[in-house]
Amino acid sequence: MQFSSYAKTLAAALSLAVVAGCSSGGGTQDGDQQNAGMNSGSSTQGMSSSSGATGQNAGQQAQMPSENRVYFDFDSDSIRPQYESMLNQHAQYLQRNSSTNIVLEGHTDPRGTREYNLGLGERRANAVRQYLTIQGVPASQIEVVSYGEERRAASGNGEQAYSQDRRVVIDY
């Protein structure tokens, strides 16, 4: 019993350390710090859930989120705020289902060279991975595969098609 409460304290201390690490190391913008703050919350939630989640929460998390695509702006790997709630649902689902693994498929539009686009697709998928891990999803549940421009979502040219191409697909 004593050991268990010690473990909880340690966990809390560790998650604080994570927050501190995030805000001092990575984030330079207010948004990032806010994210980091939220994260420690979900990460703690994740730990407690594995030691026995409340019925209410477990019921809510049993559903796999149906939305699984994050779209990106041209030449960008930053996650638009509109996708945060969807990603948070995935994060919660993954934390409740620790044996579930996902592949984050990174994609780009067809402009530019194929190998460089592999790098850009990976950057986008890594941005999503980082978001999910900051939410508390263990990195071991996430694999990143970049397809670059090799598997386009749309055919043809023009911004309408390209905006469909620039995506990360969360694949369970």
Added chain:
Amino acid sequence: MKKLMALAGFMMLMMASLMAQAAGDLTIEITRGNDNAIPIAVVPFRGEGVSPSEDIGKIIADDLEHSGQFAPLAPQDLISRPASGDNINYSDWRRVRANYLVVGRVESSGNGYKISYELHDIAGQRRELGEVVTSSEDQLRSRSHYIADQIFEEITGIRGAFQTRIAYVTANGVDPNISYALYVADQDGHRPQQILSSDQPILSPAWSPDGQKLAYVSFESGRPAIYVQQLSSGRRVQLTSFRGINGAPAWSPDGRKLAMSLSKDGNPEIYVMDVASRSLTRLTNTSAINTEPDWSPDGRSLLFTSDRSGQPQLYQMDASGGNAKRMTFTGNYNAGGLYGPDNKFIFMTTRTDRGFQVARQDLSSGRVTTLTNTYQDEAPAVAPNGTMVIYATQQGARGVLGAVSADGRASFLIPAPNGEVREPSWSPFLD
């Protein structure tokens, strides 16, 4: 009866077009001629009691024309059809403005053919070349390319590259049902052979310096991995399967090493693998994307793409790593760089206000020349004699190959019967 014959004719036409499609040959169309191309008359080779399956004279004329440096006379301008030098009237050929004349004939020889050809200099009124070559039925195209090589070198002083081959990737269908294939064909697009097919992406084929193997990236396992395939046997090995990107394989000039881009440590970095021992050396160390390495012809340097400055640009570093130096300063996107065989130029994909084009940069002056003029031109591959560049472009919204002379004067489209064609790679000299 008439209807029946029309139907039969139509059926034959259909069959012919089906056969052409089944063969999958790429054919070269001229989109821009070179005003300074050398006029040359190539007389159809006379069959002496034989009818070979290939039109030798036409293969030679096409090769010369597709080099961008020659303008073969149209068939109606061929004022006579000599088959040897004995009955050539030089002044007649001068009148139709031919600088050179190629004549030849084909005879039976054992199981194959004996092909005699001659090259004549019209102004000098003399025979420049004369040779007899033997060929089996299967070798007719190769032997014709050989003859074109001799003529090209005799006149230009540059070694011909018509016996070389190209590799390229095709894609058919729409995600998630795309089928990919890797092909090897003659440099003129004929005799394509599929060497790999997959329902997962294939990219970045790279010829080994001995012309015997191709390295490429295949996602067939669900993850990108680098493979090396022996062309004659089809046997292959999976060279890498690291976590993350396994991409952009490039052979060292001695064929012992492969440079590549691996993201196993977090972001794509340039590595060199010793092929025999599989030992890896990491050459770059930045948080950027570092990819698309290419070895200088002397093996001392590597050109590569990096976006360490915020935008992709070409850098050159020592082949052992270190001394990285930015090479491109024109425009905000330069990628997919490669050295020309003479080490005087580098070729690359560059972004301008008109989209993406293939460009050439003079290594001594730094001057950049844009070689292509449509808006999605990329992935240049240079012939081993440095005279031609093949690249990926679009026709309609479909991926096709294009070719341009390295001086930018003549350009060609190489449409495929169906599907998308991309990722060209030019073999080294194979003869």
